[in-house]
Structure formats: structure tokens, C-alpha cells
Amino acid sequence: MRIVFMGTPPFAATVLEELAAAHDVVGVYTRPDAVRGRGKKLVPSPVKELACALGLPVLTPRSLRSAEEQAALAALEPDVICVAAYGAILPREVLDIPRLGCLNVHGSLLPRWRGAAPVERAILAGDAEAGVCIMRMEEGLDTGDFCVSRRIPVGDLGAEALSDELANLGARALITALAHVEEGAARWTRQDEALVTYADKIAKGELDLDPEAAADVNARRVQASSAAHPARCAIAERGVTVTSARLAADGELPEAARGLGAEEALFAGKRLFLGCAAGVLEVRALKPDGKKGMDAKAFAAGVPALREGDAKWGRRHG
Known part of the structure; x- marks a missing residue:
């Protein structure tokens, strides 16, 4: 299959590494280089660094809403678009481009923790388990059906360690899902709207310790x-x-x-x-x-x- 990958942070880079070893990745989309550190230098995303090391073509548009960017994406003729923590909303015009749809590697046990910070929210809530779902993307926020789900105990894993574990789990789950989708054998599970929770972004200072808290x-x-x-x-x-x-x-x-x-x-x-x-x-x-x-x-x-x-x-x- 011809695959376009979209992602930005270390979580996504882990998924891309596994994906590129198993499939033909014809393009990698990631967020533009960001200003980091005291020197205010432009720093590429972990996904861009890996894609360049692998010799994969990299694209960094600020938005995918323009007709020009959508045409450039369509010209890659992807069979499927795989997304992992890309950091931008995909408009309907993009979702409709690949013949087999768009799959998202989401780091939670959907429908629990839809949104931007599922790993941190699972830990803060004291969840015993965390996981990943391979979800069919639609215009809503993480509302699509999923076809593969994997779970692990949270234990005493910190956010970064748990994210690493879930990235490896999600990468393998994505490979499985792609095989099922290509064969037309994927079994999709609809999310139960009664069980939905949202993982809002972590606000600045939100994790500061407070003697008035337990x-x-x-x-x-x-x-x-x-x-x-x-x-x-x-x-x-x-x-x-x-x-x-x-x-x-x-x-x-x-x-x-x-x-x-x-x-x-x-x-x-x-x-x-x-x-x-x-x-x-x-x-x-x-x-x-x-x-x-x-x-x-x-x-x-x-x-x-x-x-x-x-x-x-x-x-x-x-």
C-alpha cells in the first residue's frame, strides 16, 4: 500500500519507524519547525528528524485547508493516511483523499480520553489501565469507530515512559489494522457515547504541587x-x-x-x-x-x- 504518514512528537516517530519498515511510506507530514530553547533556534520535530534519516519525503504545511495543499497531498495517491499525534485537524477534503480512509493511532482506550492529552489524563484520574486504539478518522474529535485496541497497566509508569510503551504498542497495532483494512476484513467497533471523557491539554502550572491537595x-x-x-x-x-x-x-x-x-x-x-x-x-x-x-x-x-x-x-x- 502507498501510505502517507502524519505526526509530530516522539510518540509519532516511534509509530513511523515501525510503519516505514513494513510499508511504502510515500510522504511524511509533520508540523513546521518550532522555536526552542534560549537560543530561539528553529528545531525540527522528532518525526521530521526520523523521516529525513530514513530518506522519506517530508512536508511541513501550516495548514491542510488550502486547495493547493490538498492537491499536493492527492498527487501522492495514498491508499491510506496514517495519523499519530499530528497536531492539526484534518478537513473533510483531506479525509476523503485516500481510497481506504484515514487511520489514527490514538493513545487511549476510546471512548475514554478523547483529545490532546490522553496519557496524562489517564494518570491524573488514577486509571488502572491505559491503551491505544486504531480509529477510523472522521470530522469529529476522536469520534470514529476503531478496529484494533490494545491495553496495558499504568502501574507506576510516568507520562513519558507510559507514552513510549503506548507508542510501541500502537505501532504494532497499526500494522495489524492495515493488514485487516487491506484485506477488507477489519471489524469496526462503534464508540459508546455514554462513556465519553475528554483529555484537555495540560494547562501551564496545572501539575504544580499544592499542600491543599491530597x-x-x-x-x-x-x-x-x-x-x-x-x-x-x-x-x-x-x-x-x-x-x-x-x-x-x-x-x-x-x-x-x-x-x-x-x-x-x-x-x-x-x-x-x-x-x-x-x-x-x-x-x-x-x-x-x-x-x-x-x-x-x-x-x-x-x-x-x-x-x-x-x-x-x-x-x-x-
Whole structure:
């Protein structure tokens, strides 16, 4: 089959690598190079970098709504368009181009978590499982029928690790779906509208830790965090990004940390604890502002107040 692929982030690059090894990818669409870093340099997307390395033709239109761009796409004569986290809406005119339709690798167990941030939302909601669906695209937001679904336990996987797992799972699921579609043997499952939930984009500062939240909520914020959306707070007036944390079970707390109140921070038994509105959060690793990442013990060594029992913590402002 002649396949056009559309995608942008690392998740999509993983899917493209598997797809290109199995099929004839005649064109790769990705978002235009973006300004990144302090140097404000234009940086290509992970999909563009991989496509160039594989020698695949790359196209980076800002929109697919113009007649010219649609004609250029149609000229590639794709049998199917495969999409994974492309980052742009496909108009009806594009959806109608390939003879076998457009397939989307969506990182959730549809109809749960339609939308932009399904992995993070699954973690924040405390879902026991996450997954991928190969969905037939239509004009609605992730509303199409799906033909292949795969699931895995979330466990203690962070957002980036879980996304990597789902990308590999989704790549294999897409290969299976393409075989079924080509043979005319795909079995499509309609989504149950009564079970729909939406995965809105993660807002700036949404994953910051808050002593007024429960400890398990803060723990899930850390688990759902990433370089793009860090879990930040202030401990003993020091701004930090928490990179590893967990809900501390009551039976595991050292005596000094039992009954720790909201906003109280303590280093006891070689462990760092933050009191929350309900429960206690144990911080295992963090990155102080302007410094490299470190474990809790290394951080506490430079903060006497944490060992003396009079330290506070809270949301970081600014």
C-alpha cells in the first residue's frame, strides 16, 4: 500500500519507524519547525528528524485547508493516511483523499480520553489501565469507530515512559489494522457515547504541587509530569521540580513524620516528606532551580530546616 504518514512528537516517530519498515511510506507530514530553547533556534520535530534519516519525503504545511495543499497531498495517491499525534485537524477534503480512509493511532482506550492529552489524563484520574486504539478518522474529535485496541497497566509508569510503551504498542497495532483494512476484513467497533471523557491539554502550572491537595493527587501530578509540564513547588523557600514521589503509607512513616500537617516539610529516616491536606507525600527525587537533579537526601543536606522540623512547603509562584 502507498501510505502517507502524519505526526509530530516522539510518540509519532516511534509509530513511523515501525510503519516505514513494513510499508511504502510515500510522504511524511509533520508540523513546521518550532522555536526552542534560549537560543530561539528553529528545531525540527522528532518525526521530521526520523523521516529525513530514513530518506522519506517530508512536508511541513501550516495548514491542510488550502486547495493547493490538498492537491499536493492527492498527487501522492495514498491508499491510506496514517495519523499519530499530528497536531492539526484534518478537513473533510483531506479525509476523503485516500481510497481506504484515514487511520489514527490514538493513545487511549476510546471512548475514554478523547483529545490532546490522553496519557496524562489517564494518570491524573488514577486509571488502572491505559491503551491505544486504531480509529477510523472522521470530522469529529476522536469520534470514529476503531478496529484494533490494545491495553496495558499504568502501574507506576510516568507520562513519558507510559507514552513510549503506548507508542510501541500502537505501532504494532497499526500494522495489524492495515493488514485487516487491506484485506477488507477489519471489524469496526462503534464508540459508546455514554462513556465519553475528554483529555484537555495540560494547562501551564496545572501539575504544580499544592499542600491543599491530597497526597495521592500530588503523587499523580508528579507521575503525569514531564519536561514540558513539570510538577513544581517550593520547599523551605527553594523552588524545585519534583521528578519522583509517592504516597507515603501510614505504616511506613517514621515517628517524626506521623501527623505531618499540610504545608509542613520534614527530612526524617533519610526520607523527605511533605504534609498535604490529606496524607503525606514522599519526595524521592527533585531538581532545584538552576541545579542538576538529585535525590531527597542530597537536597536535604543543604537545607538544615528540613532536619530541624520547622520547614514549610507550598505552591511555587512566578
